[in-house]
Amino acid sequence: MKPLPSSPIGRQPGRTSRAGLTLTEVTISTFLVGLVLVSALSGVTGVYKTWIASESQHKAAALARQMMSEIMQQEYKETGVLPSLGIELPETSLNRALWDDVDDYDGWQSTPEDKNGFPLAGYSGWTREVTVDYANVSSPQNTAASDQGLKRITVTVTEPGGRQTILVGYRSQWGVLESAPEADTTVQSWAGVELQTGQGVALQGGTEITNHAEDP
Structure with missing residues (x-):
């Protein structure tokens, strides 16, 4: 019997x-x-x-809401003076802390700062501006020639890149905010939160708190 032919170790027949x-x-x-x-x-x-x-977008919305809240906390109009839009003496355009009625804010524009004029950190290149108009009672989106008891407040926040966030609010002279408090007091007008990330980026948010003299 002849032995079968063998293949080299590690190689299979017919493969290269x-x-x-x-x-x-x-x-x-x-x-x-x-x-x-x-x-x-x-x-x-x-x-x-x-x-x-x-x-x-979150930062812009927070800035707009904070400003709108501040304005809404003011009186509808200055008592004892002729109705007009803008500041009245002895108020000045440089000191927002002296403003006490809604239309004092008409035409105001500045970099983000608190009511005492201290800049808000983290908003370099941002701006806020406010316009106040007499609104038509029957069609509030339209501007009235004189005061009909309703004012339209427009807050515009502009980012460094030019994108704008616009918030519109209305204030009536018949609203609950016109109720006279029983005594002078300090109220909280806005609540916010800021989250700081490890990379130094801050995320902010908040909302206005409607204050009134007494519950209906």
């Missing part, structure tokens, strides 16, 4: 060995990896831009 990847395979693999990286980076960039835009 390969030394490694060809240049074509390396090129295709590199191309595919590059496509994956580009897609991944594009996704990360989109998420980052969305996050930045969302942060700016």
